[in-house]
Amino acid sequence: MKQCLKCGESQDTSQFNKQARAKDGLFPHCKSCRKSANKIRYKSLGEKITKQVKEWQAKNPDKVKLAKERHRKKILMLKLINVLKVS
Numbered sequence: 098m099k100q101c102l103k104c105g106e107s108q109d110t111s112q113f114n115k116q117a118r119a120k121d122g123l124f125p126h127c128k129s130c131r132k133s134a135n136k137i138r139y140k141s142l143g144e145k146i147t148k149q150v151k152e153w154q155a156k157n158p159d160k161v162k163l164a165k166e167r168h169r170k171k172i173l174m175l176k177l178i179n180v181l182k183v184s
């Protein structure tokens with residue numbers, strides 16, 4: 098048994114991930130605590146990236162316009178090809 102430093106619950110050592118540099122060779126936080134911590138980290142990372150993309154778009158309106166235009170043309174081409182295939 099090992100006590101989790103985060104939730105304070107005593108759990109079986111199988112509920113802890115291995116960490117070679119730790120004194121007992123196990124992470125101080127249980128697997129479920131680590132899982133929720135990772136979830137929060139990923140969420141904030143996603144928000145950070147979204148923010149960066151938005152900032153880039155605000156700084157590069159011409160490039161955004163160009164990319165949208167390119168995308169629109171590509172879709173138009175695909176639609177045209179489908180029409181040609183059918184007829």
Ligand SMILES: [Zn+2]
Pocket residue numbers: 101102103104105106126127128129130
């Ligand atoms: Zn825990």
